[in-house]
Amino acid sequence: MKKHNFYAGPSILSQYTIKNTADAVLNFADTGLSILEVSHRSKEFQAVIDEANALVKELLEIPAGYEVLFLGGGASLQFAMVPFNFLKTKAAYIDTGVWANKAIKEAKLFGDVEVVASSKEANYTFIPKDYVIPADADYFHYTTNNTIYGTETRKDPDSPVPLVADMSSDIFSRPVDVSKYDCIYAGAQKNLAPAGVTIVIVKEDALGKVDRPIPTMLNYQTHTSKGSMFNTPPVLPIFSALQTLRYYKQLGGVKELEKMDIEKANVLYDAIDSSKMFVGTAAAEDRSIMNVCFVMKPEYAELEKAFVEFATSQGMVGIKGHRSVGGFRASLYNALPLDSVKALVACMKEFEAKH
């Protein structure tokens, strides 16, 4: 049976990425060797990381003065690297969910943290709008897409101080004005590659401004000065990332991806909004086009398990909601075809008709 992959992360990758990665596991760039066993210093791999770097810059129209890094440690390591490298006295954060909270917790190890707003009381069902970013903060950190709650900020905020963003779950789903940011980071396993690599975009001028000693591996300058090759980078995920980036370029870049993503999300949100049985959990104006969270209306609550079982029997994978929200979550990352969304909607309609 055809499987429809709605996992939140690691998550669906394009067939182009998977096929080319599988081929390279057997014979990488006609070396007669597997990508799993070649030196990261080989000219063939250098070509991979160089092209990946150039494509990230091209797709996101990154201006001069920024470096693109491919690092290990996941987005979670960036929660600490960001304040380690950028927090002099005070940083501003907005609390929009579990990931934002983890970033806040790490920043507090390095200085004052002003949490400008939080939607915790509402279980993060919306993104606060009425807040002031203090002009004396070193940076303002926010999470563009709250993977667990299905809320998203799709515009680069206006800010009196440089922005830092966790774009783990929506990078490459829209154009970004990178010039507003000192740093953007994204774990690859949501919209780009298998787990193991994190993309970091840093403004070179913003580095080297803190007085504290920084351990070598946690210092962005270590990596900017060596083109992400200070030590062995995650070779295989970077190879896969390159395949996805090529695929994104073939599709027409982030503007085209955004159109496709919005179309897919609309199909599912329309089905939820017109349903007698299902209801969305996120505030309409903050709904994510990447992660769609919904639950059973109270009068159908006892059918939740039955729906997951029915959907699973129809080939839907990974639609169970995160434990802190409950219900269902369908992740509609770039690689997910519109047909999968239509299949999920058909499944919802069939289940509704039966009950």
Ligand SMILES: *Cc1c(COP(=O)(O)O)cnc(C)c1O
């Ligand atoms: C998944 C996720 C993370 C954590 O990523 P790791 O690579 O597992 O550390 C951080 N932030 C957001 C928004 C995420 O979706």
